[in-house]
Amino acid sequence: MEMQEQSVTEDLEKILRRFAPKASAAITVSPQTHLIDDFGIDSPRMIDIVLDVEDHFGLTIDDQEVQKIRTFGDLVNLVNRCARN
Numbered sequence: 001m002e003m004q005e006q007s008v009t010e011d012l013e014k015i016l017r018r019f020a021p022k023a024s025a026a027i028t029v030s031p032q033t034h035l036i037d038d039f040g041i042d043s044p045r046m047i048d049i050v051l052d053v054e055d056h057f058g059l060t061i062d063d064q065e066v067q068k069i070r071t072f073g074d075l076v077n078l079v080n081r082c083a084r085n
Contacts, residue, residue, distance in 0.1 A: 008076060008083075009076055012076055013029050016039065018052070020040060021039075024040055027039060030073075059082040060082070
């Protein structure tokens, strides 16, 4: 199942913004956007994000892979990799 990269990016940004603290609404998201430092995503929120991503895209993401996510680009790349498998 091939997903359109722009669609994946847009969907992930919507999911991320849903769980991000309200103060992060004005942040422009780029592949370099750091989820903890820029967006204020903590561990419980990251779990919620991953669960929502799995449900939205019909994927299963390995916990070890989740621990490697630092930036929005990391998240996009991980979803694209999981979608190809």
